Amino acid sequence: MAFKGVLRPGLIQIRVLNMGEAINHYQNILGLNIVTTEADGRVYLKGWDEFDHHSVVLRQAESAGLDYVAFKVDSDDYLREIEPRIVAWGLEVDHVPAGEQPGVGPRIGFTLPTGHRIELYHQIDMAEDHPGINNPDIYQRRPEGMGASRFDHLLCYGPNIGKAREFFCEVLDFYQPEKVDLPEGDGSLAIWLTASNKAHDIAFVEHEEPGKLHHVAFLLQDWNEVGAAADIISINDVSLDIGPTRHGITRGQTIYFFDPSGNRNEVYAGGYTAYPDHPVRSWDFDHVGKGIFYYERTLNDRFLTVLT
Template sequence: MMDIAHLGPAELLTPAFDESLRFFVDVMGMEVEAQQGGSAYLRAWGDYQRHSLKLTASETSGLAVLGLRASSPEALERRVALVEATGLGAGWHDGDVGRGPSYRFRDPDGHAFDLYYETERYSPPEHLRPSLKNQPQRYTGRGCAVKRLDHCNVLAEDVRANRMFATEALGYRLYERIELDDGTEAGAWMSVTIAAHELIYTADAYGARGRLHHLAFWVDTREECLRAADIFLDNDVHIEAAPSKHAIAQGFFLYGYEPGGNRIEVTTGGYLQYDPDPVTVVWTEEERRLGQAWRVKTVETFHTYGTPPVAGT
């Protein structure tokens, strides 16, 4: 078993808190599990933990911190020691709603992460109690009805340095990457599970540091992803890229901007990596010019837009 089990809750910043909250509840179909201070804690219907998204009012947009759950107390200790050896650790804090003591650190680009093990499993109220005991919550069918947090893509000034930190200090496996003609690494798709990707680094077009590309939430079928596009349209959500299929990782996608400005993906599909020693797939600059899996040209903003915004862009 890997020392890191999976992505934990992500904290997303928004300068339009009420509108963003309404988006995640009514459009994405998530439940408010708790509210504290200027934050709301939201869950998808398939989350076994109390929440997977913390939405926090802020003067700007972006990702505040990304949680990583360790697979055991011993695994947590091992990874904390490895992170501390890099000099990028910030120290322990008491945790957050539904989560025990957490170790805060930053990657070489400045993105904040929390390593933790102790967590509360979700106990639904009566109106959300499912019929099946192996399902954490009733399926409500509201909005896109997303099932879980699937992956996070963060932008980086130096993809290679951050990818090496993730593989060496955190134990991620590198499944796919992009290498440009000049040898620059422009993207890295990594996972600690058989999922095709959970943590992604892609190059920041402005050479900025610590920014978010997108958070992705899972639905079970392509039809749900297509339906999500109709729901986005009906709710005046800006659709950046209509449903199609990625070449890298082969996931089906829909991209839009929530009211705070953060890019959100509704996703499904993709392959599962059962090979315990996979050969990393390397994509060339020429191959990436072909666009997505069905040769659909990638929209320009997908390469340039991130949060928080860069001054002057």
């Protein structure tokens, strides 16, 4: 197997202000399926094309935002072997016991210099309601709402993103398909990192305040589905940010909107296939508008300042 170590961002726990409103949004608008609701009130959901038990965890809290994102790794051995490398790089590692989330084995967690909590895990049960395996149909039943097929990636805002790049690339063997340079010096304003063939599994923008969430993205199949998502946003009076449009960076077709607690969501289709031997695509600071919003060719203030 050529694809080793970290496989993908597999779990994300998001804080919401009102669980009823959040369930309506993630289930009926995005089209995720509820897997289970547990005694502590957390609600577990998944996209129709995901095999694992769940991918999205909603937790009702006093503040919106990101609790953590967890990456699935290829083996228990990797999970054991990576821990001392993380510690040697300088991060403190803690342990989350198996069963803290239903169907999920032991996890390890640490906080990046950007203020974001990252976790790694290997074991997770297969979902009862999983995509077909033997002579599989394209789907088991027609998805609801936008029909988001999976949790795809996230964009985090925080300080020290250069350190985050170093950590992901040197310790977890990610690579960097794309970046936006700062107007002066060697640093980056924004970086796109991946462990896979996707143009990004996680991205960062340099920002003063640590631990902020810019958006959580879900995959759609094509541009038509992005258009249908825009229809659903208007039909249901969902808070729209921008789109449908396209990114210069990653080349994805996209629409941004907000969940009822103000967490930004993206539904996304397309984008190029990344390989670790490709050059890092670079955007000069004075081209960042086109990089982020390829059709508008200008950044809006909201993209840079509206975070949870």
